[in-house]
Amino acid sequence: MMENSLTSTTYHESRVRLENYFDKTARKAWEDLTSDVPVSGIRATVRAGRDEMRNLLLSSLPTDMHGMRLLDAGCGTGALSIAAAERGADVIAIDVSQGLIDVARKRAPEGLSIDWRVGDMRNRDLGIFDHIVAMDSLIHYNVDDVVAVLRAWADRANEVAFTFAPSTMLLQTMHKVGMLFPRSDRSPAIKPIAESRLSKEIGSILPEWKIDFTQRVSSGFYKSQAMGLSR
Numbered sequence: 684m685m686e687n688s689l690t691s692t693t694y695h696e697s698r699v700r701l702e703n704y705f706d707k708t709a710r711k712a713w714e715d716l717t718s719d720v721p722v723s724g725i726r727a728t729v730r731a732g733r734d735e736m737r738n739l740l741l742s743s744l745p746t747d748m749h750g751m752r753l754l755d756a757g758c759g760t761g762a763l764s765i766a767a768a769e770r771g772a773d774v775i776a777i778d779v780s781q782g783l784i785d786v787a788r789k790r791a792p793e794g795l796s797i798d799w800r801v802g803d804m805r806n807r808d809l810g811i812f813d814h815i816v817a818m819d820s821l822i823h824y825n826v827d828d829v830v831a832v833l834r835a836w837a838d839r840a841n842e843v844a845f846t847f848a849p850s851t852m853l854l855q856t857m858h859k860v861g862m863l864f865p866r867s868d869r870s871p872a873i874k875p876i877a878e879s880r881l882s883k884e885i886g887s888i889l890p891e892w893k894i895d896f897t898q899r900v901s902s903g904f905y906k907s908q909a910m911g912l913s914r
Contacts, residue, residue, distance in 0.1 A: 691827070691828050691831060693824070693825055693827075693828055694824060694828040694831065694832075697823050697824050697828070697871065698779055698803070700823070700871040701779050701780070701823060701871050702779040702780060704871050705778075705779065705780035705782060705783055706780050706781060706782045710780070710782035710783065710786070713759065713760065713783060713786075714760065714786050716729065716730055716733075717730075717733075717759065717760040717762060717786075725903065725904055727903075728902045728903025728904055728905055729902070729903065729904055729905045731902045731903075731905070732900050732901070732902030732903065732905025732906075732907065733818075733819070733905060735900050735902060736818060736819070736846060736900045736905075736907055736909060737762060737763050737766075737818060739898060739900060739909050740763065740816055740818055740844050740846075740909060741763065741766055741767070743842075743844050743895075743896065743909075743911050744767065744770070744772075744814055744816070744844075745770070746770060747770060747771060748767060748770040748771045748772035748813075748814075749770075749771035749772075750771070751771070751772050751773065751813040751814065752772070752773045752774075752775070752810070752811065752812045752813055752814075753767050753772040753773070753774050753775070753812060753813065753814045753815070753816065754774075754775050754777070754804070754809060754812045754814070754815045754816070754840070755767065755774055755775070755776040755777070755816055755817075755818075756777060756804035756815055756816065756817040756820055756845075757777070757778055757779075757804055757817050757818065757819070757820020757821070758776035758777060758778050758783075758784075758787060758799075759778060759780075759783050759787070759818075759819075759820075760783050760786045760787045760790065761776060761784075761786070761787025761788075761790055761791055761797075761799075763816060763818055764776035764787065764791075764797050765787075765790070765791050765792070765795065765797070767816075768791075768795035768796055768797050769792075769795065772796070772814075773796045774795075774796060774797045774798065775797075775798045775800065775809055775810070775812075776797050776798065776799050776800065777799075777800045777801070777802055777803075777804050777806075777809065778800075778801060778820075779801070779802075779803075780801070781801045784799050784800070784801050787799060804817065804820065804832070805832055805835040805836070807835075807839070809839075810839070811839050811840070812839060812840045812841075813840070813841050813842070814840065814841070814842050814843075814844070815836050815839075815840045815842070815843045815844070815845075816843075816844050816845070817832075817843075817844075817845035817846065818845075818846055819846050819907055820845075821845055821846065821847055822846065822847060822848040822873050822874065822907065823871045823872065823873060823874060824874060825874050825876075826874075826876045826877075826880060826881055826884060827884075829845075829847060829876065829881065830881070830884045830885060830888050830889075833845070833885065833888075833889060833912070834888055834889060837889050837891075837892065841913065841914055842895075842911065842912065842913045842914075843892075843911070843912045843913075844909060844910070844911045844912070845909070845910060845912075846907045846908060846909050846910070847876045847881060847907070847908055847910065848873045848874060848875045848876060848906065848907060848908070849875065849876070849877075849878060849899055849906060849907070849908040850875040850876055850877040850878070851875065851906060878897065878908065878910075881910070882894060882897075885912070889912070891914060892912045892913065892914055893912065893913060893914075894910060894911070894912055895911040895912065895913050896909070896910070896911045897909065897910045897911075
């Protein structure tokens with residue numbers, strides 16, 4: 684049975700690991716990855732995949748977003764938030780990492796309507812939105828916690844677009860190997876999810892919502908799948 688979205692132990696543990704990783708270990712690496720500075724071949728494939736995924740998610744949003752509110756849940760260094768704000772959206776950009784928010788704030792051009800925050804993307808005090816986007820911020824959570832987050836958003840948005848780690852043979856193998864060789868500075872484990880199970884859970888827990896699209900992006904070591912939902 685799915686745990687309550689506000690009390691899940693696994694959600695809390697995953698969130699704490701992410702906060703520690705991005706603030707204490709990986710801030711500089713992610714600052715470089717999300718910029719145009721030279722990176723290794725593997726990281727270059729990840730950068731290309733993330734760029735493709737961000738463009739895919741942006742393509743699901745209106746080109747003119749004046750008068751609309753958007754929540755960028757897990758905004759990282761802010762590229763998607765900036766792009767949405769440049770379309771006219773009033774953006775709340777939230778992340779678990781103060782370090783990444785600091786980078787995002789420095790990169791954002793002046794004059795854009797972006798409220799940068801550090802905190803929990805489920806927080807009801809964030810308000811009501813026309814659109815919620817979560818790019819690669821749910822890939823470290825199990826399927827129950829992913830669906831619980833979607834349920835927490837369900838009465839506060841008209842459309843939600845998010846990504847999850849598809850359950851492929853490569854990702855399953857990488858996940859198992861990572862569990863065998865833990866390291867203090869290892870990136871928090873990605874939790875591969877079968878699309879069929881996720882779709883079934885969404886249909887059961889959120890019957891008033893429909894899946895508008897689902898599309899995978901694969902670029903070297905970057906494997907992620909986008910899904911769009913609407914009422």
